[in-house]
Amino acid sequence: MAGTDYRQTAVTGGPAVILVESQLGENIGTAARAMFNCVLTDLRLVKPRDGWPSERAKAAASGADIVLDNAKLFDRVEDALGDLQHVFATTARDRDMVKRVVTPRQAAAEMRTLIGEGRACGLIFGPERSGLLNDHVALADTLITVPLNPAFSSLNLAQSVLVIGYEWFTAVDATPASALPLGERVPATKAQLQEFFEHLEEALDRSGFLRNIAKRPSMVRNIRNLFQRAECTEQEVRSLHGMVTALAGPRDRAKPEP
């Protein structure tokens, strides 16, 4: 998007994603897809209920094969976390534990800092229906809860992975918040725009549209503001000239030719 090659930093960079006792292969696949959307590639599976490898996971991953092919399998959550130094557990409900709870955005900022310092991070996600056991939550340093409609906050597995992964990804993403894509086009200069304004206003004067002398200045300002807002390209200004000429006839060049 912004020209950065995120693939380069992918395999080494992001937090591990640990899926604990996922029930459906399909959900592991959609979670892997969401991971790769966010350039996360370190997938760890603890006792997936429907076995591993899974054809259903592959079908649901929509091409995120690199994530599934490199997935590691574990019997215990403790083993899946063994090499990590800071672990976030995702939970939709209050656990009544004295353990810090952060938003996905805060977690992303903290993971960027931790990983920047060389500390290995991970995200644990529980089974689809029940979420993580409290014994597994207790293995984590920090909890993540996604702020959502308190009356309807349940996300499926892939969506939880996506929201947290999206925050991870955008925490350093350089995509400008707002941009006007021009491609090969060149924005018009103010002189080009000014020349168009004069053409248009001359045509409007001739047509009688601006005949009210008292109102003319504010009408002209309003028209100019409208076209200023459009951030016209050179080509568009040429088109506008053409439209005015087409509508009002050729320009009345009162000035003597050189």
Added chain:
Amino acid sequence: MAGTDYRQTAVTGGPAVILVESQLGENIGTAARAMFNCVLTDLRLVKPRDGWPSERAKAAASGADIVLDNAKLFDRVEDALGDLQHVFATTARDRDMVKRVVTPRQAAAEMRTLIGEGRACGLIFGPERSGLLNDHVALADTLITVPLNPAFSSLNLAQSVLVIGYEWFTAVDATPASALPLGERVPATKAQLQEFFEHLEEALDRSGFLRNIAKRPSMVRNIRNLFQRAECTEQEVRSLHGMVTALAGPRDRAKPEP
């Protein structure tokens, strides 16, 4: 989450979500679920391929029936947008149009401002496989592109709705970025912590652990810092006393009893 009742502001507040020629009822259902996760309720369907109403949509919505029950059906995108004043079109690819492109976060901030000024907003999403036609994109004021892995940026319909809805929701959400939930528990006072430190250090002195006089001050500081970081509750400090007593025997109270 933060105690705010978002349901109150739901029906009047958020942008409309317009799904154009969605192919599968299931995808409309999961999109409706994602909408209600984010307290969006104004769903508009333009020519859903598999017809409407849809039992598959209902099954996939996981309880977001209020959104499906109030969905409005249209034959043309133009009609679905008729009452709106600012429309964002979601697109994963460059359209080579001179039209502003914003991130979901920027779009959320702009929608909050626009809706706060009383302007009706909407979000258009195209069919699952192909995305919006350029003719439909041209009906929008602004484009939204979700910043994701440039090599793997395709999201399914519900995930697109969720990411944009999540940004909409969190743009005013008051959930603290980080919080330590204590429930009924009371954080220990510094006097309580100090008493524990004296208990612990006395036990460590007796055990010989702190016998190196030169290193003792820095060792004590390190131990105290560790327990400071834990932000202990009163109950936890009592437990720590108990643990030290259990490990080292009853405290040697050298001071005379009153």
